[in-house]
Amino acid sequence: MSNLLNYTLRVADNALILGQRMSQWCSNGPTLEEDIAMVNISLDLFGQANGFYEYASSIDGNKSADDFAFLRSEREYFNNLIVEQKNGHFGDTIVRNFLFDVYAVLFYTKLGQGKDRTLAALGSKSLKEAEYHLRHSSNWLIRLGDGTEESNEKVQKSLNDIWMFTGNLFEMDTLDSEMLIAGIGVDNTALKSDWDKKVNEVLGEAKLTRPEDAYMQTGSKKGIHSEHLGHLLSEMQYLQRTHPNAKW
């Protein structure tokens, strides 16, 4: 598989897996308005995933977008670890989404300036949505952090528990470096300081304490994931696997 294909899949996988997670909130939101908001976010993410998988399909020349989305095995997905973490309660979801959304905005901004025209176009389009998602998650993080004592405790715990997955966002492996040199990919490491700035700003407003950087989980770029991904995939892939020749 080519570098371009692999790189595109990484971006697509983030949108797919987070989209799948958000779709699980349907009919489970704390208000009807939030149900709509979260399904809206899910829809955006699947739209993004679809765009990137279509591009992957045209690069590959053989597999379809659905083939990439539904027919790879656990070790062949390259999403970041944070997006596959469980929804938990609403606070867990908001914290997870916030930390990723800050990254997504920075990432898509840079991708949108890259030399591959399709990736750049997809990046720019996705950026608008990512900015809206960030507005949603940061607004909620502030209200939960600076709401009641109970809500503050809950999301502080969410933050403490998920922090170890944030380092993974800023890793650069050989593929990342080669794509960067080609002028197409994004320098993840360079995004860190802006990410820190935004995260600290919102955490401050949310009256939350930034956790200490300790051991950071890793492995996603090699397709090594948490146990959650397998379950997510088996549910998502069920119909395609059960009816191999069917058209949907």
Place this chain on the structure above:
Amino acid sequence: MRQISYVLKHNLINLQYKFYKMTEEYFQERIDAEKKIEPKDWMPDDYRKHLIRQISQHAHSEVIGMQPEGNWITRAPSLRSKMILLAKIQDEAGHGLYLYSACETLGVSREELVQQLHDGKAKYSSIFNYPTLNWADMGAVGWLVDGAAIVNQVSLQRTSYGPYSRGMIRICKEESFHQRQGYEIMATMAAGTTQQKQMAQDALNRLWWPSIMMFGPHDANSPRSGNALKWKIKRQTNDELRQSFIDKTVQQAELIGLTIPDPELKWNEEKGHYDFGEIDWDEFWRVVKGNGPCNKQRLDHHKKAHSEGSWVRNAALAYQKKLELVTA
């Protein structure tokens, strides 16, 4: 003197007119003249109560309806079908919101309405008390359930209460893609593998009768129909709407090679309508009264989401108070 008596007479006439406008006679005149009743207009207490019940139950139906369809979101078999299903369910939540919004103009809060749902005092459409057991159910629900809803809703666009009418117009604009989405799934599966076709027929077999039950009992057995029609809350009878739906749908099933599970279904040339079998009214009332396959599950799910969200709503309210202190 003449000027004073003229002013008095003028005021008296105005006053009499004001009181007349608060009578059932005047109200019925306006209904008969196809005028819209707006939130601040005087209305008979029964009209208000009837509307609150009808609109809120319609809203509850949209919201509960998100569950049987939501059941298949994570297993949707393609990116496109997943996005379409998400968009449809999102619309349904939106429709629930439009309807709660219309209902609130009658002087009741959404919180009270949700409490009524939880207490079992308010109902929702019985069709959602049936389970969705395979992907083809997504097709059947869109094609039949939304199809039936459309027949009902198009009629309701002309309902007498302004906010309800405007809500229905909005809803109808969005509804037609729902039915097309469902029918497309059924058509694709009916033309697909043997197993897909079996699933499609199975879904139709299970959901056909519950779908035509959606139109309610025969009008003779429907106690509130009389007032609903007199006040133009309802514009056509249950049986008229049901007949209209069946007439449209039979041909659609035939076109894609599926069989409607009613051996008495037959075109009646003389009447220009389809004759069809009698509904199992025992099943109908049993499910309405709470003993359908999913009644408990649907309500428990709604209550759970609501109670688990309580800390979130409280946090937002607490933050609101802090904001108000700052801007005060």
Place this chain on the structure above:
Amino acid sequence: MSEKIDVWEVFIQSKNGLPHKHAGSVHATDKEMALQNARDLYTRRKEGSSIWVVKTTDIVASQAEDGDSFFDPSDDKVYRHPTFYTMPDGAKNI
């Protein structure tokens, strides 16, 4: 059941140049969330370029009973209507 969330009325401007039209209402605890909720609910099909949200309790409305004294006086003052006056033949733009 203690908490009641505020209701906000939503007005959407569907296209630049057109007036904002009342679309319905949303529940929200503050104006930022009200805007967000309104956008999610009422502009899913790109129906709007601009959104206004107003707390329902901040809206002032004329009473239906005011109707006659509020609006009717102009009905019996015929001289406000332009057709009341006879124009000399040949007068233009008037």
